Amino acid sequence: xxxxxxxxxxxxxxxxxxxxxxxxxxxxxxxxxxxxxxxxxxxxxxxxxxxxxxxxxxxxxxxxxxxxxxxxxxxxxxxxxxxxxxxxxxxxxxxxxxxxxxxxxxxxxxxxxxxxxxxxxxxxxxxxxxxxxxxxxxxxxxxxxxxxxxxxxxxxxxxxxxxxxxxxxxxxxxxxxxxxxxxxxxxxxxxxxxxxxxxxxxxxxxxxxxxxxxxxxxxxxxxxxxxxxxxxxxxxxxxxxxxxxxxxxxxxxxxxxxxxxxxxxxxxxxxxxxxxxxxxxxxxxxxxxxxxxxxxxxxxxxxxxxxxxxxxxxxxxxxxxxxxxxxxxxxxxxx
Numbered sequence: 001x002x003x004x005x006x007x008x009x010x011x012x013x014x015x016x017x018x019x020x021x022x023x024x025x026x027x028x029x030x031x032x033x034x035x036x037x038x039x040x041x042x043x044x045x046x047x048x049x050x051x052x053x054x055x056x057x058x059x060x061x062x063x064x065x066x067x068x069x070x071x072x073x074x075x076x077x078x079x080x081x082x083x084x085x086x087x088x089x090x091x092x093x094x095x096x097x098x099x100x101x102x103x104x105x106x107x108x109x110x111x112x113x114x115x116x117x118x119x120x121x122x123x124x125x126x127x128x129x130x131x132x133x134x135x136x137x138x139x140x141x142x143x144x145x146x147x148x149x150x151x152x153x154x155x156x157x158x159x160x161x162x163x164x165x166x167x168x169x170x171x172x173x174x175x176x177x178x179x180x181x182x183x184x185x186x187x188x189x190x191x192x193x194x195x196x197x198x199x200x201x202x203x204x205x206x207x208x209x210x211x212x213x214x215x216x217x218x219x220x221x222x223x224x225x226x227x228x229x230x231x232x233x234x235x236x237x238x239x240x241x242x243x244x245x246x247x248x249x250x251x252x253x254x255x256x257x258x259x260x261x262x263x264x265x266x267x268x269x270x271x272x273x274x275x276x277x278x279x280x281x282x283x284x285x286x287x288x289x290x291x292x293x294x295x296x297x298x299x300x301x302x303x304x305x306x307x308x309x310x311x312x313x314x315x316x317x318x319x320x321x322x323x324x325x326x327x328x329x330x331x332x333x334x335x
Contacts, residue, residue, distance in 0.1 A: 022070030023304075024326040024333050026172065027223055027266040027289025029077045031055035032099055038092050042083025053293040057103055061110065063292055067304050070323075071333045073112035074100045075142035077294060078176050078195070082118050082147070089118035093128050101136040112330060114142030114172045117160070120150065125160050133167065139330055140170035145202035146178050153205030158214075165215035170329050172221045175199045191267075191294070196227035203229050204236065207257040208247055219329060221287065222261050225268035230276035233258055255280075262329070264289030265321065269303040271312060284328070286321050 036052050039045070046052045064072055076096050082089035093116045100113035115132035118124040132138045141164060143152065150156055152173065164171055178201075181194035199222055206212050206220070222229065229236075236258075237251040249257065259282045266289035268277070277286065288307070290300045307318060327334050 022068045023288050023322040025069045025072040025290050026221060026287045026326060027264045027291050028072035028074055029292070029294060030074045030100060030103070031293060035076070035096060039079060044079045044083060053296060055293050057107070061107065063297055063300065064110070067300055069290070071110055071112060073114060073139060073330070074103065075114040075172050075174060076116040077174060078144060080144050080176065081116050082121060086118065086121040086124055089121055090124040090128070093118040097128065097132050097136055097138065101138060109335065112139040112333065114138065114140045116142055119143065119160070120147040120156065122156070122159055126163055129163055140172060142172045142174065144176040145173055145198045146176045149179060151205040152202040153209040153211045161211060161215045161218065165217040168217040170219045170221065172223070173199060173202060174223045175227065196224055199223055199227035200229050200232065203261060207254065208249065212257050212260055220261050222263050223289065224266050225263045225273050225277050226261060229258065230280040233276065233280045261285065262287060265303065265307065266291035267295055269306040283317060284320065284325055287326050288322050
């Protein structure tokens with residue numbers, strides 16, 4: 001059965017999802033063919049053994065309508081755009097950003113975008129921030145939790161964070177596949193466990209290096225409910241007592257730092273994760289995320305179902321996660 005999709009419209013087939021209602025998904029990935037080709041040419045493969053998932057804008061809109069997603073904010077996933085050559089990385093990031101800007105223009109209200117940066121090329125990243133925010137008018141910035149051996153919070157990235165702090169940017173932090181994780185002999189794919197550790201390490205590094213305090217204007221969204229960060233919250237708050245020479249924050253400052261972050265629900269929608277997330281995160285900073293298409297349709301459907309399970313979340317919190325909290329960061333999606 002074929003469906004008819006019209007650009008510039010919110011209508012697919014006989015269904016209609018308006019930008020003034022429905023979920024706003026902050027964790028949604030485009031996979032245009034030119035990007036897949038660049039990843040393979042750069043010596044990096046897809047995250048899963050089955051290869052890159054099927055992706056087109058039409059498939060994206062179909063998935064969105066089937067799951068009550070009014071708008072989705074696009075971001076380039078792991079492994080990013082830098083595969084060893086600064087010039088190629090700058091060109092690929094520009095191509096990705098212009099592609100996402102075109103999707104925003106072609107389907108008004110349905111898409112937003114986090115700028116892809118050619119990190120760890122600092123000079124290239126600073127230039128791309130200016131272009132994407134001033135010319136393309138993208139919604140925020142997308143970064144990976146680590147680049148090579150270095151995590152966010154390392155002084156290498158301070159010039160980028162300083163500019164983003166000046167602009168009070170929203171910064172979406174997605175895990176990378178760290179070299180230490182790649183070296184493990186475990187046979188299980190990186191997304192199952194290793195990605196969560198990458199995000200956790202970056203968030204802790206941002207906290208313990210003082211980067212959150214130096215750049216307080218940045219609104220950081222952590223993918224996948226912050227990885228293992230919520231579960232480790234009490235342990236992290238105890239760390240200053242154990243090693244006060246290395247960790248200069250007080251326990252209270254550690255917990256306050258955890259509440260500074262925003263967290264998405266991608267692959268983290270169930271009672272198990274929320275048992276800790278609700279204790280650690282500011283309730284007004286939990287956002288809906290699907291991780292489509294890497295998390296396939298069935299997983300997106302299961303995520304939506306889990307968040308709507310009777311007796312799990314109250315109506316007010318569920319509505320805030322679906323839409324209300326996101327509008328604090330991106331009021332343009334209010335319709």
